[in-house]
Amino acid sequence: MLPPARPAPNAPAAGSRRGGALTPGAGLSSARVAWRHSLRFRLAATYSLLALALIMLISLGVVTLLLSQMDQQFNDRLNDRADTLAEAFSTSGAGLGKTAGGANAYTMLIDDDGTVKAASPILRNFVRAPYPYGDQSRVNIGDTSVRAVKRKAGDFGMLWVGLPEDDLLAARQSAVSALLIALISTPLILLLVGWWVGRRALSGLQGAANLADQIDPTLSLATLPLPAREDEVHRLLSAINRLLVRIEAGQAREKQLLGQIVHELGAPLTVLKASLRRAEERTDDPEVRRAALVADELTFTTQDLMQLARGQLELKLAWHYIPARTLQERLERLVPGTTFEGDWRGGILCDPDRLTQAVRNLLANARRAAGADGSVTLTLDETADKVTFTVRDSGPGLPPELGERIFEPFISGAGSSGLGLSVSRQIAAMHGGSLSGGNHPQGGAEFVLSIPGAALGDED
Template sequence: MLPPRPARSVPPRAPFRRGAALSSALTPGTGLSSARVAWRHSLRFRLAATYSLLALALILLISLGVVTLLLSRMDQQFNDRLNERADTLAEAFTSPGAGLGKAAGGAGAYTMLIDGDGLVFAASPILRSFEKAPYPYGTQSRVTIQDTSVRAVQRKIGLFGTLWVGLPEDDLIAARQSAISALLAALVFTPLILLVVGWGVGQRALSGLQGAANLADRIDPTRSLATLPLPAREDEVHRLLSAINRLLVRIEAGQAREKQLLGQIVHELGAPLTVLKASLRRAEERTDDPEVRRAALVADELTFTTQDLMQLARGQLEMRLAWHYIPARTLQERLDRLVSGTAFEGDWGGGILCDPDRLTQALRNLLANARRAAGPHGKVWLTLQETADHLSFTVRDSGPGLPPELGERIFEPFVSGAGSSGLGLSVSRQIAVMHGGQLHGGTHPQGGAEFVLTIPGAALGDED
């Protein structure tokens, strides 16, 4: 196994965020347990709305059938009543004594006797104005008399002529309007009531699923994956949570196998790297060849990476900083050997308070991405600017620039615009944050990508 790096801490005057961890950037459940789903996207709302629409359609069909049947029966009863009255009066005229004991209508009855010439020679009191005048309605079955709708029938009464009998429809029209009003009111208020009831029932029915979602949001995949509690009822929610628990168990087993394999790979790489570093160091002492020095530096970087991988295999994702105050020129020489062809600009004559290995790792990732984007014949610039409060490292290339559709997503793990693994920018931003700074990127107005990494200045006095 490789020995850990010595950590010599230098207490800075300016505050630094030393406790930031890489796991916080890779934990998807962070901050999601308090999230709430918008009502229009809620499963409860969709279920309640679907339930209300289906119930509305059923109520509409059933109500239309019932109202249609009711109105038909009322109309039939009205016609039966009208025909019965007309038959009674006609029988009374044609068969004297046959209509005894049967009501022929009172003062409000609508009756007229029409002779063979079409003249009204007798009428009930309410129609007295039609007497001695031609019959005005012809064969109409519905007429309006004094703003009253009247339905009428006619009967032949032998030598007397024709009997006209009418019956007011006011009660039937009122009943029809009441039925239609009740149907419309039901169609308006029933969906609202059903939606509220469905929302409440859905909230109660899906409460177990919502609680499970909140618990799932708090699961940290870097630690042991706890299973979700199952509801008492063995319904669809119980089945879903059971399937999720089985999936979590399989994920945890897969993670354990991956960590074990990663640990074995790192262990197998450790011994060859140690031998390679020793051989390159001896070759550097003998030949003083710059290519050998560069290869030795790359071997040091590989050793540093294997230590991070060993921490990952052990489940320790937290980065730790070893603070040093180094000349900026040392950092420049180190980066120049790692990424050749870089044009260094700005003031490299000062000092930097940082973790040299981590800061080198962050800038190396930015320079490697810039070199890949610019191509073998393109240009890559690294500019250092120092102010009273902070240091800024600007990496710019002559490539095509950043894909505009990615935006800030370019800093998310496994998101890449150039076909790489997508981890370099994420790790570089995390290192900048751990130093108390930040990393931003975009496309330069003159073309090419531009990344600016800032960290606080050393702010050291003479005694420090």
Template sequence: MTPEARPVTTPAGARRAALLTPGAGLYSARVAWRHSLRFRLALTYSALSAALLMLITLGVVSLLLSRMEQQFVDRLNDRADTLAEAFTNLGGGFGQSATGPSAYTLVVDPDGQVIAASPALREFQNSPYPFGTLSRVPVQGTTVRAVKRKAGDFGTLWVGLPEDDLIAARQSALSALLLALVTAPLILLLTGWWVGRRALAGLENAANLADRLDPAVSLAPLPLPAREDEVQRLLVAINSLLGRIEAQQAREKQLLGQIVHELGAPLTVLKASLSRAEARLADPEVARAALVADELTFTTQDLMQLARGQLELKLAWHYIPAGTLRDRLDRLVPGTTFTGDWGTGILCDPDRLTQALRNLLANGRRHAGADGTVTLDLRETPEQLCFRVRDSGPGLPPELGEQIFEPFVSGAGSSGLGLSVARQIARMHGGDLSGTNHPDGGALFTLTLPGAALGDDGDDLDDADVLDEPPLTPVGGTGI
């Protein structure tokens, strides 16, 4: 079928509708990481913490390296001063501080000749001074830093100290810094994720509670957490909004009920008058007006059911022959073809079930046209009764999907209530209603009801009555 009026949904609107649909799983399905507030908070926390940690670590390492450098220089200068003092004051123990495997000393006379050397530099003794103005020189595979002092009348004292320990310490500090810069952001991100999960657990629970709300079923207030924080304020605001929505729905239902009530009496009089005029005059125009009055009567019944809501409706259970239901529908929607097993019995509310099936048949007749066919097939299994309504129309628009069962989603000039009311009635009976396109063309609606499963003593009927012809109250509805 081709709808004449239906909601236009943009991609953003579709996403918003999906998020606002009860049970759509805003938070029941895990939010993608790139859309997660928890991830953004953890990432921000990690980035800021990593930057701060990097600055602090750089400062600490720089201070540590400078202290190590200063200690090395002080040690070298202290050794040089001690040796120079020994050369200046020959009674000060000359040579005692210049021994050992790490002692690097040279005594250079004013002519530039090495006149004394420590054991590690014995190769340079009695030869020209080899290092010139260099302060760092390689000696036997070791980098040695050196300073010079005046050695009294002997000339110049050259004192060196190996930098191996200092270089190793510097490399260790830089390696630790690099490791910290690589691992710290990951550790901080994981820690931030865990902290964010704990901190936002209340907000996630509030979102899950709000996501499970179904305004069509209940608008009960959400439970408040014991802790007075932003989450509690959010839930208080949601509860306040729910209260306003519930009050607005009550006013709308009351207004709708009053409108339907005011229309009911005039429509009943009009319908009776047109029926008498049709019988007396046999005028096609009067017959057409009588059909319009019938359609308006059915529409008011659908509006009344919508105003009452599913929870306010009570089913009057009866066990009726399926043939009785078929006769009713044949009178309400002439031209329907009935197939299947109509010799069985049905445990139902006859008026409500007639209303649901009449809506499906009228919907099919509207879209099949005067020359089309509408078929109602009944099949029974031990578990359920299955009513299948098929028409020869163009079929259901695939882009509407389940929206065809929402109120006021309409096509072909109807009120858009028929399918919504029919599904509501089916579910009130413990069954369901679904719609699809038949492989051979046309729309196919399947309404299922639980099987009666009657025992020999009739106990399974509970309070239901077995009637051959229960009274028929006005029923009705329209298609999409």
């Protein structure tokens, strides 16, 4: 049996949500495989069918051989009896002191004219009557089935000798009934035994599956504990552990490379933004202003890449209580042409840089979808418990085939990098909120980002 898996530090419970999406292994460890899809059931059913076919062939062979031997023994008895009686009639003096049979004997002596000259007591009604059975080897006399043979009885004519086969038929019927009962009950017994054996044999494999289900690549890639017995399950878990080590090494290299790229881009972008800002202040040239916005776009893209490289758990929030108007001014400068609705006179408890990054990503996507002539609206609704940002655009809406995958990294329906929505959902989750998206009934896409409200009293 496999030892229980130790959860990784800070690992969420199975089925928990991170950023509005289920974690990769969520809910799988406790899932039950439907019996008709179970490997255990398929093995038990295959084992039962093969065993049933083998037992059926063997049973049919045994019963056929048994019935054949019983039939042969019956014929031998019948022929022995007929030969003995025929010898008594054919050999002078051989039959002295012998009888043709008892009260239940089936014998008839037939002359050359086909008339019964003598018969055993049970067949006395046939005496001096024509022989009625011709060449039949099986006849029914009353309720009794009789198998018969004929022998030459010297000068007396033809000797007809019969032997009741009711006992043989009863034995044959019993053997067939026993075979049918075995064929009916055996599959059920074999299926139950196969299910039990399969459950015991595959318990290690089921434990390995449960352990593998608990792996969350976003949190930890800790190797799985190995069973003591070096069987196929041990080999499977060893292969999984080697794969996890390679995955973790690959992820580390990817994060390192991504971090280096972002670092190399950060310094030139900072200098470029400062130079463009000074040029914009001196010249007020619209081309310079447009270049400054492009530099801001690149800066936010590098921030998204950095957040992706570091991972959510490595990021820390710097909480501040800021006026909503301050956030509006930032967003208005970053995404010009946005229409702001709602009440922006209150305050928001958040990490201003992260929240600006999240909402700005939504606005930038909306502007990209709506185009230069389209409309982008940001509505703020604030209550004591929740602050909600609703971003709506006049674009074509979200591709219906993407669904929730729109929030996965590098999945985009508008030709962007595909990082903005993923990062925005992570930031919302870090604030204790959520991000959802869909298509508005009147057209265009609509995203709703919610974070907890400050719930501050007058004294606070």
